Amino acid sequence: MLTTVVGNFPKVAEAGYGTAVIGAINRWQKQELSDGGLEDVFQDVTRAVIKEQEAAGIDVVTDGQIRWEDLVTPLARRLEGFEINGLERFFDNNVYYRRPILHKTPVRKQPIFLKEYLFARSCTSKPVKAVLPGPYTVVALSEDRYYRNVRPFLRSIAEILNEEARTLAKAGAVMIQFDEPALGFGKPPMKDVVEAINIATTGVQAKTALYLYFGHLDGTLPALRPCRVDLIGVDVVSDPKAITAVRKQKWTKELALGCVDARNTKLESVTELHALFDVVKRVVPKGRLYANPNCGLEFLPHEQARQKLNRLVEAVRRYK
Numbered sequence: 001m002l003t004t005v006v007g008n009f010p011k012v013a014e015a016g017y018g019t020a021v022i023g024a025i026n027r028w029q030k031q032e033l034s035d036g037g038l039e040d041v042f043q044d045v046t047r048a049v050i051k052e053q054e055a056a057g058i059d060v061v062t063d064g065q066i067r068w069e070d071l072v073t074p075l076a077r078r079l080e081g082f083e084i085n086g087l088e089r090f091f092d093n094n095v096y097y098r099r100p101i102l103h104k105t106p107v108r109k110q111p112i113f114l115k116e117y118l119f120a121r122s123c124t125s126k127p128v129k130a131v132l133p134g135p136y137t138v139v140a141l142s143e144d145r146y147y148r149n150v151r152p153f154l155r156s157i158a159e160i161l162n163e164e165a166r167t168l169a170k171a172g173a174v175m176i177q178f179d180e181p182a183l184g185f186g187k188p189p190m191k192d193v194v195e196a197i198n199i200a201t202t203g204v205q206a207k208t209a210l211y212l213y214f215g216h217l218d219g220t221l222p223a224l225r226p227c228r229v230d231l232i233g234v235d236v237v238s239d240p241k242a243i244t245a246v247r248k249q250k251w252t253k254e255l256a257l258g259c260v261d262a263r264n265t266k267l268e269s270v271t272e273l274h275a276l277f278d279v280v281k282r283v284v285p286k287g288r289l290y291a292n293p294n295c296g297l298e299f300l301p302h303e304q305a306r307q308k309l310n311r312l313v314e315a316v317r318r319y320k
Contacts, residue, residue, distance in 0.1 A: 001277070001286045001287075001289040001290065001291055001316050001319065002059040002060060002289075002290050002291075002316075003057065003058050003059045003060070003290065003291050003292065003312055003313050003316050004058060004059060004060040004061070004062075004129065004256065004290050004291075004292045005053065005058060005061065005062055005292055005293060005296075005297065005309070006131075006179070006211060006213065006233070006258070006262070006292055006293055006294070006295050006296045006297075007062050007064075007065050007131040007177070007179065007296045008062075008064060008065040008068060008296035008297060008298040009049040009052075009064030009065070009066065009296075009297050009298065009305065010297060010298055010300060010301065010302045010305050011045070011066060011298065021041060021042070021045055021066055024037075024038055024041040024042075025038065042066055042067050043119060045064070045066045046063050046064060046066050046119065046120060046123065047123050049063070049064035049066065050063065050064070050120060050123045050124050050126075051123075052306060052309070053126070053309065054124060054126060056306070056309035056310050056312075056313050057310075057313040057317070058126070058309060058313065059126070059127070060126070060127045060128075060129050060174065060175065060290075061120075061124060061126045061127070061128055061129075062120070062128065062129055062130075062131055063116060063117070063119070063120035063128070065131065065296070067116060069097070069098065070090060070095075070096075070097035070098065071090075071097065071133045071137065071141070071179060071181070072097060072100060072133050072137065072138050072141045072142065073097060073098050073100065074112075074113075075112060075132070075133055075138065075160075075161075076100035076138070076142065077100075078108075078112045079106045079107060079108055079112075079160065080104070080105075080106065080107040080109065081102055081103060081104045081105055081106040081107060081146070082100045082101065082102055082103070082106065082142070083100070083101045083103060084098045084099075084100055084101075085098060085099045085100070085101050085143070086098065086099065087099075088141075091181055091182075091184075091185065091214045091215070092214060092215070093214075093263070093299065095298075095299070097141065099141065099142065099143055100138075100141070100142040100143070101142065101143045101145060102142055102143065102144050102145060102146045102147070102153065103145055103146055104146055105146065105156065106156050106157065106160060107160075108160045108163055108164065111164065111167045112164055113130065113132070113164065113168065114167055114168065114171055117130050117168055117171055117173060118171060121171075121172060127174040127175075128173065128174065129173060129174055129175035129176070129177055129209075130165075130168040130173040130175070130176050130177065131177045131179060132161055132164060132165065132168075132176065132177065132178055132179070133161075133178070133179055134161075134178040134179055134180035134182075134183075134197065134200070134210065134211075135154050135157040135158040135161055135178075135193075135196040135197065135199075135200055136154060136180055136182050136183060136188055136193045136196060136197075137179060137180050137181055137182040137183075138157045138161075139153050139154050139157060139182075140182035140185075140186075140188075141182065150189055150192060151189075151192045154192050154193070154195070154196040155195070155196060155199060157196070158195075158196040158197070158199035158200040159199060159200075161178070161200040162199055162200045162201070162202055162203070162204070165178075165200060165201065165204045165206075165208075166203060166204055166205075168206070169204050169205045169206035170205065173206050174206060174207060175206060175207040175208070175209055175231075176201075176204055176206050176207070176208050176209070177208075177209040177210075177211055177233075178197065178200060178201075178208070178209065178210050178211070178229075179211045179213075180193075180197075180210060180211065180212055181212070181213050181214045181215065181295070183212055183215070183220055184212060184213070184214050184215020184216055184217065184218075184220070184235075184238075184239070185214070185215045188220075190220070190223040190224075193223075193224075194223070194224065194226050194227050197210060197224075197227045197228070197229065198226075198227060198228045201227075201228050201229055202228070207230045207231065208228070208229045208230050208231070209229060209230065209231040209232070209233060209256065210224065210227060210229045210231070210232050210233065211232075211233035211256065211258075212232070212233060212234055212235060213233070213235035213238065213258055213294055213295040214235065214238050214295065215238065215239065216238075216239045216241070216242075217234070217239055217241070217242050217245045221234070221245050221246070221249045222249065225250075225252075229253065230253060230254055231253055231254040231255070231256055231290070232253055232254075232255060232256070233255075233256035233257075233258060233290070233292065234246055234255065234256070234257065234258060235258035235294040235295060236257060236258055236259055236276065236294070237258060237259065237260070237261045237263075237294040238263075238294060238295075243276065243279060243280075246279075246280060246283065247279060247280075247282070247283055249283065250283075251283050251284045251288075253288075254284070254288040254289070254290065255280065255283075255284045255288065255289055255290070256289075256290035256291070256292055257276065257277075257280055257289065257290065257291050257292070258292055258293060258294030258295065259273055259276045259277075259291055259292075259293075259294065259312075260273070260291075260292070260293040260294065260308050260311065260312050261293070261294055261308075262293035262294055262295045262296060262297050262299055262300055262305075262308065263294075263295065263299045263300075265300060265301065265304045267304075267307055267308065267311055268308075268311060268315075270311070270314060270315045270318060273291075273311075273312070273315035273316075273319075274315060274318075274319055277289075277291070277315075277316075277319050291312060291315070291316050292312070293308060293309075293312070297309075
């Protein structure tokens with residue numbers, strides 16, 4: 001069983017990183033900090049969060065998404081066709097994102113996250129995975145004033161994500177992860193979702209992962225069986241019924257178990273985590289299992305995030 005993280009890391013811990021990303025961005029917006037100065041802060045904090053993942057013993061790390069305001073804005077902002085609008089609540093969390101508005105055909109003119117990935121890879125000898133928003137989550141969190149139809153919007157975003165995923169895989173990403181928290185809310189058009197995910201992963205020369213978190217599964221796992229991904233990440237914390245859904249699923253893919261609550265400071269015990277591992281290993285062999293927090297760590301204070309990672313690794317290493 002390997003350990004990983006879902007993506008983002010707390011950004012504002014002055015004591016933890018020696019610099020605060022939010023403060024640096026504020027100074028940059030006031031023209032009190034240059035573009036180069038802001039980039040130095042991003043790089044310093046990225047190095048720090050990668051070192052913290054290494055220190056905890058995480059097997060597959062991320063760059064902590066230090067530059068990301070939220071899950072969808074970093075992509076939409078760098079595509080032609082989108083306007084970034086006002087703040088909206090980010091699912092059932094007490095945080096917000098800026099809602100993209102689509103006005104015309106979205107176009108990717110150049111690689112979007114390549115430089116960020118290459119920098120992260122230069123900071124560690126650990127495998128570094130790349131994280132992208134999933135096509136349905138981009139569509140669900142955007143306002144469509146152009147297609148006014150989910151399927152063509154989904155296909156366009158999936159094609160763009162496929163270009164980006166291919167680029168990142170060619171640059172050495174060991175895994176390309178697509179985050180689809182929106183699948184836990186409402187009634188997603190699953191046939192169109194599966195088609196979009198398959199477009200996004202076509203020809204990607206790296207392991208591909210689909211991560212689900214927040215909300216409720218409500219039969220989503222069986223519907224995702226045709227998806228051409230190597231791994232599915234399931235949040236068994238937010239939805240009490242999720243572990244039952246995992247047990248009922250006939251697993252032909254690898255599974256990433258979202259077993260540490262990244263939205264609650266209470267620290268799980270090794271015993272609690274081992275109980276979950278016992279349930280899951282009956283349906284997925286340990287060699288095809290990952291363990292990670294149930295979502296990104298940005299909802300936790302820095303010290304609690306660090307403790308959660310340490311506990312996760314401790315539980316996996318002590319598990320027989």
